[in-house]
Amino acid sequence: QSVLTQPPSVSAAPGQKVTISCSGSSSNIGNNYVYWYQQLPGTAPKLLIYDNNKRPSGIPDRFSGSRSGTSATLGITGLQTGDEADYYCGTWDSSLSAVVFGGGTKLTVL
Amino acid sequence: EVQLLESGGGLVQPGGSLRLSCAASGFIFSSYAMSWVRQAPGKGLEWVSGISGSGGGTYYADSVKGRFTISRDNSKNTLYLQMNSLRAEDTAVYYCATWEYSSSWYFGYWGQGTLVTVSS
Numbered sequence: 001q002s003v004l005t006q007p008p009s010v011s012a013a014p015g016q017k018v019t020i021s022c023s024g025s026s027s028n029i030g031n032n033y034v035y036w037y038q039q040l041p042g043t044a045p046k047l048l049i050y051d052n053n054k055r056p057s058g059i060p061d062r063f064s065g066s067r068s069g070t071s072a073t074l075g076i077t078g079l080q081t082g083d084e085a086d087y088y089c090g091t092w093d094s095s096l097s098a099v100v101f102g103g104g105t106k107l108t109v110l
Numbered sequence: 111e112v113q114l115l116e117s118g119g120g121l122v123q124p125g126g127s128l129r130l131s132c133a134a135s136g137f138i139f140s141s142y143a144m145s146w147v148r149q150a151p152g153k154g155l156e157w158v159s160g161i162s163g164s165g166g167g168t169y170y171a172d173s174v175k176g177r178f179t180i181s182r183d184n185s186k187n188t189l190y191l192q193m194n195s196l197r198a199e200d201t202a203v204y205y206c207a208t209w210e211y212s213s214s215w216y217f218g219y220w221g222q223g224t225l226v227t228v229s230s
Contacts, residue, residue: 002154032214033212033214035217043222044205044223045147045155045205047216047218047219050212051212052213056218092214092215096172098157098172099215099217100157101156101157104154
């Protein structure tokens, strides 16, 4: 059981938009910034969003992030088949003094 | 270009030990905190341990505290994870990653991982 809660899977058609939620508590998301990672099949995770809503160099603006209260959301617009991957949210948990992750969400582009 | 290359994984019996290494290049290694993150087969990510750039500060998840030891050799640009008293539930791909701080801690760059299997 992960500290952060994500839906196990989401799906949408190519060109459409999808959102992935990440729910936590005041000891993690409520008082710390949220980070999102993309893991393409068979590869290592890659940083996708940092500081709630910033994109590292090379990440297209189709990817966006937001945080409100104890929840965060990853948005992906203009879906492409190459976006099929597992997406993880992560943050620092002040009570656990540890980095915590969500269980991951598998995105299927139909 | 940042490169992180893990090695040392393999099959080990329950109760055994293993040492993982992560060779870093493409950045000033001593300026970065580093971490190990693992992923059990078909499961999600779990932070295991972290170490400051100087090596003076070390941090562990409760699940490995007292069994695993993280260390680094900045002269060799290498990160280590000594794993003792291994259990079946330690079976996972172990990734090393740069452990960076912007407004909170996050993992900027990841290696490709090395598989550790604990089984008799």
